[in-house]
Amino acid sequence: MPTPLADAAINVGSVAAVSENAASSQPQPRRRRRWRAAGHLATIALPIALSLFVLVAWEFIVRVAKVPPAILPPPSAIFEQLTTHYALLLKHAVPTTLETLLAFGFSIPLGVFIAAVMTWSPVINKAVYPNVIFFQLIPKIALAPLFIVWLGIGLPSRTTFSIFISFFPILVATAAGLQSVPRDMLRLCRSVGASDWQVLVHVRFPTALPFLFSGMKVAVTLSIIGIVVGEFIASQRGLGYLILFASSRLQTDLSLACIAVLCAVGLGLYGLVVLSERVAMRWYGDR
């Protein structure tokens, strides 16, 4: 029933939870612990070492092969752009970040609300679910220009488009979570006279929480994509606008600097979701 996207999201979430569990629950003898510490170091050091290696190789190849900077500037040139134009980059990063947060902030209640309605009414569920799947199949980016037609070139069209593409994973994951309550649990609730509303609030929502966070992790990256695409199409500010502007003047190093900032923003927002998930999960299972 869940789409591959939500499936993947949920799988990633549960695998992470399982491995976290395994890591924290067993007290280890000292030697094993030392090995484990080395293992932890490797999980941090290895990816960093690999990315440093790629950067160095990139720098080296571009210099030796004398690739024109308009085609591919070396990492050092991008870094230089980051330091010299940091004020400009920051100026454009702020609206992109805020609009992403705005869109993400709206997509959560929207996705959760529709999921709750679908869970509450089997008829609505039957009517809506196939359409949700169908909507997933639309290449939604192709619809972006239409949002400009419908809502103009301002903030409303960008954020609406971003909400439009980012609330799906939240909806699908939350619906799966709300409907994952076992049949006997529902029977228990009925036997003690719990109303549908009580079941939703006291049982279904908390059960769906880990699913919701899996959905949010996918949604937050989609929100950024939505905003940047919106800025590509019609905007006078934001990192998407700056990327387009710099590219049109063949300032590839500035474009790439924008992308680096975009990565940092994305990482920060993703980290925010992970952090709130940690807090919620501590309450959830005390594990």
Place this chain on the structure above:
Amino acid sequence: MSAAIDCRAVGKIYGNGRRTFEAVRAITFSVRGGEFVTLLGPSGCGKSTLLMLVGGLEEITVGTIELGGRPVVGPRSETGMIFQDPMLLPWKSAFDNVLFPIDMMRRPRARYTERAHELLAAMGLRDAAAKKPPQLSGGMRQRVAICRALVSDPEVMLMDEPFSALDAITRDELNVLMLDLFERYRKTALFVTHSIREAVLLSDRVLVMGGRPATLIDDVRIPFSRPRDFALTEAADFNAMCGHLREKITTARKLGHADAIG
């Protein structure tokens, strides 16, 4: 005084139109107040269906069921339910899980906190009250579920294979605990199991079920005096009783099989 549970010619048919499945047929029995009655039969024979009908959690197709003299039309607050899996909420402490029915019934918690603590203590969970289910063992979780079923002081306990997901040693432990609890709180109990020994150890009466659709094959009184303890399972007449029930079930199975072929 009327019976605590009274089933008359009860049948359950799932589905409608051409694709139907008859789960149970023409079930008639009654349970006196304070009596411990077990529905015994092979897996998938409709015991649980019958239990759900008594609990008002499934609609009765034919016949009537009365609890305390009033017909069952939906879930009733005087029943406490225990399922195969404990069905605890992992984000709530053991104590809060025990009070879950009270919260759902919108009754004042304060009136039940003492009882919740008393029940947890009776089940050997005094120190586990503040712990959350993931920190508890399987047996402890099921004991919390038993406390939860008892917290609102229901008159009838409906138990759907409550110990069949546990390992054999824990299961024996909980059987003994169940005997103690029955002495202490003395509820009318309808218990579903496919373990013959468990049925004989715990019950005053065993109703043997079998066939397709399931019917009552036999109604066997278990004569051993209470209070009972686990030593009973070593006794010769205990094992003779188990053997007798096993024979009933085997014959029923053969008949059921013949039915299916014919």
